[in-house]
Amino acid sequence: MADSHAVTTDAIRRHDPHLRGFASDNYAGAHPEILAALALANDGHQVAYGEDVYTEHLQEVFRGHFGPRAQVFPVFNGTGANVVALQAMTERWGAVVSAATAHINVDECGAPERVGGLKLLTVPTEHGKLTPDLIDREAWGWDDEHRAQPQVVSITQTTELGSCYTPEEIRAICDHAHERGMTVHLDGSRLANAAATLGLPLRAFTTDAGVDVLSFGGTKNGLIFGECVVVLNPDAVRAMKHLRKLSMQLASKMRFVSVQFEALLTGDLWLRSASHANAMARRLAEGARGVAGVEIVHPVESNAVFATLPRDVADRLRKRYRFYDWDESAGLVRWMCAFDTTEEDVDGFLAALREEMGRG
Template sequence: MADAQALNRSSVPAAPAPSPGEAGAVTDARRRHDPGARGFASDNYAGAHPEILAALALANGGHQPSYGADEYTEHLQSVIRSHFGRRAEAFPVFNGTGANVVALQAVTDRWGAVICADSAHIHVDECGAPERVGGLKLLTVPTEDGKLTPELIDREAYGWDDEHRAMPQVVSLAQNTELGTLYTVEEIRALCDHAHERGMLVHLDGARIANAAAALDVPMRAFTNAAGVDILSLGGTKNGMLFGEAVVVLNPDAVRHMKHLRKLSMQLASKMRFIAVQLEALLAGDLWLRNARHSNEMARRLAEGIRSLDGVEILYPVQANSVFARLPLDVSERFQKRYRFYFWDEAAGEVRWMCSFDTTEADVDEFLAALREEMAR
């Protein structure tokens, strides 16, 4: 057996050793971007945090069982329970849309519907995936600030015995919301109580959950399992991970067939250890909180600078790591040639600026200086 193993190893040709300086030259030649470039379009634009990259390298040696049977995915469960309680279970997935679709499928029937804000990511930014892939109906209600209230929920929470109407079974919240606003712990608890009293479950889209916890200065459990949330889409990519999110089941009595739904939805990673180890690196210590606090602080710095500019209006309270503003359309169009960012409502001149874990004070100050120049033209 030992001879056979030696033969197998010797049959693999060794890579030629690089000449002095060659490795660095190859790396430089492959780089297609300026690593010093900064934008305010999305926290998805940022790279991976160095501690995340180090964790990936740590998990890379040797062989580990696939499809979640590895040591890293197993250990992740204890990390998740330290944040979300002893009944919590994490199901790593590839991305946020996948997390939302799998989570919502797990708490709805074929005839089920989900009540959400009309600005919710599941409604406006997921290409219809919850409805087309998840096979469920979204019932949207208008909000002023992206936040649902019990009264707004009741606009669609009716008709459970009407076979002509999709049955409201779930309320989906986002924390923080798509407009950058935050629910208080008490607001989420009230929404969960209201939904449960009507026989509905509660899903929380936590793509930026760390930013919300940092801004509220409370543990993530305070506005999830402790407040009555049944299932959570846990974000990681926007807070320093290379890729990957997780569905976290908080109320296992209400959730069915998660393993099968994850596979059916094409979200089962064969080399799952590389998602799990990133989540572990983010959540086992305080990296998640450090990153979120920093990006929130940079958004506050940006907002303070904007308030000193005539002709620029901040649209919503700056509570996490985003700033929504209105400014003259021609200024935005010129400014986009200098910095990447997105229009939120181009006709109304509304834009969104995002800060990330690697945004620096100098980045913000240079952005503000450039904006002042464009406003003065």
């Protein structure tokens, strides 16, 4: 077989590799160390559907971060991870309490309800964070046969609004839920960013805080594709492997998901990448605060910055650097940084922001 390093391709680069934006950390490419890991796993044959040596070793990698009871189930994407996890944690008559801003409620096209067959009970929050008191707005009626039964609390770390739960806040939620016979799911698409903010190991605000199951993100932190369902409390789930297949989340060539997570988590790549993205968001927020007419509206505790600015300014600025509206009626926009965002990227964006604000 030919040397893989000498292989050519008929594909054509169809984008400008120098183009930068602040719309999503999903816009970034793959980290070079992840690409190297994929090449390492590529040659030869391995058993399909997760019976490969990389997926087997991944159990050990995750247990090193989350404790000896952890079980990991690689899947294709974050919505799949959430749907599989929540299905495994609920009965057919079950409901999940979440923040109204939660990804499972806002950005998954009804998949938890339509595919997972469960009911979402949502509550308004400040900066996207649930509290025990807020949970109790929907955690009731267990004897009422007319009401979907609250069985799971789902939180997001970091939240969709960029805020970060402390370990004490997560422990209070878990204790509160467990006292009511409920379990806790954590959507961790940016869990590494939370660890970087808190300066703590991953298990300190997950396993040790009482979380039962989490969705662990990789795509937003330098992977090409792939997320994982991590079961921290095996007693909280049932039929995980069957539900993963039923939900179309069982990869045939799973080694290519697993080896990416091995590269991400065996050393400190996960923390280096998340720390850098967070630092670039802080730089962006600090610069934007100095621009008259721009307001930062949520805590900058991850790689997200939420700001308000005039509509016409946002429209002009977006033609130079892509980003998304968050609440169009309020003039609220979201700026995201990634592992490959540079100081020059941020400073160039801030210069454009100042220029457009100056035009009125």
